[in-house]
Amino acid sequence: MTTWTTRRQLLKGAGVLAAAAAAAPILSACQPTTTSKSGSGKVVVMTDPNEFNDDDRKTLEDATKLKIEIVASDLTRLYAMFAAGNPPDVFRVQAAGVPQYISRKMVKNLQPYFANSKLLKPDDLAPANNFYKWDGKVVGKGDLYGMVKDWSPDYTLFAYTKAFDDAGVKVPSDSTPLTYDELRALANKVNRKTAGKRVYWGFVHSNNDQWIDRTAMNMLAEKGQTLYAADFSKLNISGNPEALKVIRYLYDLAADGVQQTPTDPSPNWMGADFNNGQVAMLQYGYWFSAMAESDITKGKTVFLPAPTWSGVRRDPTMTATGWVVSAQTKDPDAAWAVFEQYMGGKPALDRAKSGWGVPGLKSLYKEMPQQSAFQQQVQKVLQGELSNADFVLQFNPYLSEQAFSTSWVKNLEPALKGSITFDKFVQNIETEINAAIVDGKRIVGN
Numbered sequence: 001m002t003t004w005t006t007r008r009q010l011l012k013g014a015g016v017l018a019a020a021a022a023a024a025p026i027l028s029a030c031q032p033t034t035t036s037k038s039g040s041g042k043v044v045v046m047t048d049p050n051e052f053n054d055d056d057r058k059t060l061e062d063a064t065k066l067k068i069e070i071v072a073s074d075l076t077r078l079y080a081m082f083a084a085g086n087p088p089d090v091f092r093v094q095a096a097g098v099p100q101y102i103s104r105k106m107v108k109n110l111q112p113y114f115a116n117s118k119l120l121k122p123d124d125l126a127p128a129n130n131f132y133k134w135d136g137k138v139v140g141k142g143d144l145y146g147m148v149k150d151w152s153p154d155y156t157l158f159a160y161t162k163a164f165d166d167a168g169v170k171v172p173s174d175s176t177p178l179t180y181d182e183l184r185a186l187a188n189k190v191n192r193k194t195a196g197k198r199v200y201w202g203f204v205h206s207n208n209d210q211w212i213d214r215t216a217m218n219m220l221a222e223k224g225q226t227l228y229a230a231d232f233s234k235l236n237i238s239g240n241p242e243a244l245k246v247i248r249y250l251y252d253l254a255a256d257g258v259q260q261t262p263t264d265p266s267p268n269w270m271g272a273d274f275n276n277g278q279v280a281m282l283q284y285g286y287w288f289s290a291m292a293e294s295d296i297t298k299g300k301t302v303f304l305p306a307p308t309w310s311g312v313r314r315d316p317t318m319t320a321t322g323w324v325v326s327a328q329t330k331d332p333d334a335a336w337a338v339f340e341q342y343m344g345g346k347p348a349l350d351r352a353k354s355g356w357g358v359p360g361l362k363s364l365y366k367e368m369p370q371q372s373a374f375q376q377q378v379q380k381v382l383q384g385e386l387s388n389a390d391f392v393l394q395f396n397p398y399l400s401e402q403a404f405s406t407s408w409v410k411n412l413e414p415a416l417k418g419s420i421t422f423d424k425f426v427q428n429i430e431t432e433i434n435a436a437i438v439d440g441k442r443i444v445g446n
Helices: 003-023 054-064 075-083 095-103 111-116 127-132 161-167 180-190 212-221 241-256 270-275 286-290 332-344 346-354 362-367 373-386 403-416 422-444
Strands: 042-047 067-072 090-093 146-148 157-160 192-194 197-204 279-283 301-304 322-325
Touching: 042 075, 042 332, 054 067, 054 332, 054 346, 090 095, 090 332, 095 127, 127 146, 127 322, 157 161, 161 180, 161 192, 161 279, 180 197, 180 241, 180 279, 197 270, 212 241, 212 403, 241 403, 241 422, 270 279, 286 373, 301 373, 322 332, 332 346, 346 362, 403 422
Parallel strands: 042 067, 042 090, 197 279
Antiparallel strands: 090 322, 146 322, 157 279, 157 301, 192 197
């Protein structure tokens, strides 16, 4: 299987899995935590097989002397396994789901293990690992419940220089960040249709809207604002002028026709469209540099700093994909042994060298590839972005990962078609998300 196909499957599947999880019965909060050892010598890991190959499994089995069984990531199956009292020992997560998993008592507090680890030393952990901290109120504070397998400053841009040449527009600087207003103006200049046929989308972002709330959250954080009330009990857009301004900006990008939308969709995913030379500017993290140069885009792709909403530089990860250990594992020491080797042993070194993400350990940063001219340009920009990456987004512990984006996309189509006003668009999202928050609070007993 090609790397291109791997990442395409990973990203396209994310929304489907999260939506399925939102609809599944959530019974984990009332399940007992089991800490007794089973002595089976087997560790069940639920992860994406495209991210974990047979060599990884053999390497970990050799290092730990444990048998590893791989179960493909499937959130519906994960919840069913928890409900049956037999969840995987270790499972793959993304940052947006971590507070929810902790609140529902699904994951084990790993702070004591990190404190005693020779491979995963606290002062060597990349800042993205703070997304796996939760004190019951704030993401980034408290004990560690997991770790990133790799990460990226995710608000960076990739530019296809041919689209700029065709429009007679100068390619942006790779040292001076654009403002979001400048980005919108550029997107409209390089956006292009000919005889009704799409040539270039000007600016495709937020993983085709699957991460639209994460984009809004980071923009708002520049102003010291959030999408939600301090206790996460309410989504507040219409009552917050700054939030309304951000949502209006993101809506206007869709209305401008520079972004892929339900009224102007692509049969592909945005990374493939960039590879096919159909996207002028793409918002993805460093990881995408490993596949950004296709036969079409090679020599015509540059990596750019993250844009800024109000002049405050912020470029954290918005995904922070990693692993956690189940609170119900029957052998937590065995689960940790596999976790520790995957995150700090040979598989971690191999991932660092691959360029598919910034390592989860700072000591491995030097292993990132810098052979080609493009890799060197990427590293130059990345090094500047790493100093702006030490931030966390405050994900809502009562919402599924895709709740906001599902509501956004659902209401965006009638808004773009003129069936509802922008104000009604915002009102619908607030109503739907606030109802979901109430339901989520009920589930965790708040």
